[in-house]
Amino acid sequence: MVVFKDLQQNNFISSFKLPSFMRDYVIKNFQDDDGEVDVDGATDFIRTYIPKKEDWKNLKNRIINNNETIKILAKVCVEIDIRTGDISFSLPDFGLGYKDTTIPRDVWDACSVNLLKAEENWGIIELGYQYPYDSKTPGKIKLIDFIDFCPYETDLEEYKTARESFSLDEWLDIVLSAVDYNPAGYENRAQKLSVIQRLLPFVEKNLNLIELAPPGTGKSYLFGQISRYGWLVSGKVTRAKLIYDIGKKADGIVAYKDFVALDEIREADYMKDTELHSALQQIMENRKYNAPDGHEVNVDAGIVFLGNISGSAMDEYSNMFLELPEPFHRVPFLDRIHGFIKGWDLPRMNDDLKAFGWALNSEYFSSIMHELRDDPSYRAIVDALIDMPPKADTRDTEAIKRICTAYLKLLFPHVRRPQDITSRDFNRYCLQPAMDMRAIIRIQMGIVDEKEAGKTVPSFSVIDA
Template identity: 55%
Template sequence: MEEKLRDYFDEMVVYKDLKKSNFFKSLSLPSFLRDWVLKKFEDEDGEFDIEEIAQFVQTYLPKKEDWDVGIKNRIIMEYENVKILTKIMVNIDISTQEISFYLPAFDLSPHETIIEADVWQECKEQLSQGRECWGVVELGYRPPTEQPRQPGKIKLISFTDFCPYVVDLDYYKELRAEFSVHEWIDILLGAIDYNASGYKDEPEKRAVLTRLLPFVEKRLNLMELAPKGTGKSYIYGSISKYGNLSAGYMTRAKLFYDLGKHLEGLVYNSDFIAFDEIQKMQFSDMKEMGAALQTYMENGNVTISGHSGLADAGIILLGNIPQEIMDDTKLMIGDLPSLFHDTAMLDRFHGFIKGWEIPRMNDDMKISGWGLNSEYFCTILHLLRDDASYRAIVDEIVEYPEKSDTRDAEAVKRIATAYLKLLFPHVRNSSDVNRREFMQYCLRPAYKMRKSIRRQQGILDIEYRGKDIPVFTVKGE
């Protein structure tokens, strides 16, 4: 299987050994950065020099505490140009035409920075590809002046794109056809650092992969409650450079739009926002946040005091659950913040992930071998979000009663579309779809995920009690 994977995916494969991960654990790198570094330093047998990697990380991947004093001192006081590998976001001021940038990892905001015209001309093609980019940024300092009067600013000297290769989505789709669905499931697990042979059966494997659905489908809103130690935070916080894992405290400004700083929030700059340990999560204004979330989760609209925009990040709730209520016929969400007890809010969640179907992590489940480069894989999933052809296929082949609830129909079809992208990316039209496999791997799981949401609504409100979602079928099955 590994030989077949390497033959077909070639440069997109990297050797990962998480059973011997103490070295990388000490570096605190997310998977996509770890695999990028491994790809840079590994030989064809997967061997690398630990000291060489450690030196690179120390030089180019500083921690926030290194930035606050050490790196700022080098740039501002010593007039040194410094290169770091990080996420960068560009801001173009309409009134002044001044171009600035934002480094989220270090809280370096646009009013402290500048991209001068000549540098912008050199870097604009790379920096204007999206709202945010990963790459090696070279920083310098423009000191304050009296005539004309202008403040000192950190300036961008150069930018080198993070991705060292061209990601060919069509090639990825074509290669999927070379593998069975069972082989493909194992490949996907390896891409997110799991060892497929460590699971007892395929339902366990598929339960883990359900967590990837918001990676491939826009504005897919899910809720997961699971026992501790099943890897929720790891998948949502480490695998993709396009996602955001938040915990502790959340404000409307941070999530949607900061009026004071004129900065777009997380929903604009992420494929998904996962609220970790949701039972402990605090919101700045529960009522205000509830109203904003409901509107956003319904249609992607962000409307705040004169600001209006559209975003497509999914909202994910992650929490722990005691064993005695691991049952969707019981109230499972009682410990969640009160804003999520409202049935109208619950309706905006497309599906529920039963995290207790995912086994607790152990060493046998950690990859030790060749797998898809996580950095490459998360980029593929990000690109699949823009492909509307899969939804067109789902609309064509899925049938349900005409008077079905609109939100139920949308939820099931949206989740089924995400499964189709994830497990069968090679299908190009409805005739390519194996109806039996689609029912087993896409439509039936989507139906069950939505059904759990409906059951929770029925427990909270008599209006929903006994109202089940309709039966969904596949044309030609």
């Protein structure tokens, strides 16, 4: 669960463009007790078992023409054909589709538990070739074995209990280093807490946020590289891939991920698709999408909008959404975004902010955050601790409680009952930040529509446990 991170010294791994969860796996396997990495061994492992997309043609040749079996560390998806009962797989990173593959029944019986853990699973995959039986039966690449990629076991209760041994400041440093930041590089606790905001949708279902920040503050890295349970859209994306493919009758990526972060929204052409942002609005409100063919896509993912902002626009009391696409100029769309992250509070990334020292493995920590999403006890504690004023707006209330719950999971995971956290800590580190994040959305709603001007978030208070 622990690895020595030196992101300046281990820059050789960055040349392979590995996500952090896979990077930590490699480093852990080639690191001694003092944190020194066998660079040659790690490099050979990566080149042997973690091929690039352009290596796939050579791998196919080895499998089909040289009759070799190969092992690679890759992402795999499975498909069960309802009509025939045949089981196939795809390797999305290499463009290998279901029609060209097969999983023999004995392999399926041995590996199905691990292959069905999620829509996409990382693991050591052994591949071979099933030759054509006759002219009517094509040859296929077959799965010979699958070993789940997880060099440890996650014990959520152990993690919660461990929090009791640390002060809040110590815990902040643990969390930051787990997601590849060096706590010593930040000026104060406030800066550290600003980074923590980005992790809120990692631990809470259907939490919708928007962050506007200057370039270079690391938002794309955090949402795109830390967790295999999330997905960063950088560049183009189709409505079919993101939400629902009506032709294939297949759910989009929002149905399978913990969060979907839409990067560079100011320049994103797909945000001009009125049907797409209408679907996003429906998902943010109802946690589902009703397709035109009657199919219902159920969604646990939070939607996170990311954009760069000029220095002159870094003011929550002015129109910060002026240069953003049309849906951000409409109150119904904005109202379904729970909170705003002021990315300008974060320093620009520099070498001093890169993790250094013993830290939680990023893959372990992202798995813990994934499991925290299914724990309802924290929301029950939030409900018990918050005193709501009469006639509080329902959307404001839900937004604040959802953000508040995420803060509680991240900062105080050891809390099992309302009595386990002081009113002061709950108010300062959970409730007030949640109200502040929602208040900015309220202010922007008032700017884009004068009918909303002057409306404020409810003034919640903390009930003494």
